[in-house]
Amino acid sequence: MNIRIGNGYDIHRLTTDRKLILGGVDIPHTHGLLGHSDADALTHAIMDALLGALSLGDIGGYFPPSDPQWAGADSQVLLKQVHQLVRDRGWHISNIDSVVIAERPKLKPHISAMRDRLATTLTIAPEQIGIKATTHEKLGPLGREEGIAAYAVALLQK
Ligand code: MG
Secondary structure, X not given: OOEEEEEEEEEEEEEOOOOEEEOOEEEOOOOEEEOOOOOOHHHHHHHHHHHHHOOOOOHHHHOOOOOHHHXXXXXXXXXXXXXXXXXXXXXXXXXXXXXXXXXXXXXXXXXXXXXXXXXXXXXXOHHHEEEEEEOOOOOHHHHOOOEEEEEEEEEEXX
């Protein structure tokens, strides 16, 4: 069996007047993430992990912020496109694991919904997707609630 591993990272700035979308789930909060698309940092980190596993570059190359086509884009649609690149090459997702770093809001109540949403997008089981949430212990920009960051790894098999 062939296996490949990839990792991804993303960070977006928190601002008022934006929805907070993480893992495709609309999470009630006073602030949301700023970005060209829906700024879903978790989904973006997962996309980069999938691309990285096959040395296909990064999401900036496929969905450039300079392209008006991706303004306000639903990152689940982008994730589906990245997954198709993986499947076109005969690879399947074994599992994904991730960490979201957010001082607020508490993400634990939303993790199950995020796993379900990502699993639906990727047509895999929620059990194949790990999502962990942690604070930044009030340290640095993440700790000051200036942004939310996410790390992801993806294991592919063929
Ligand atoms: Mg991003």
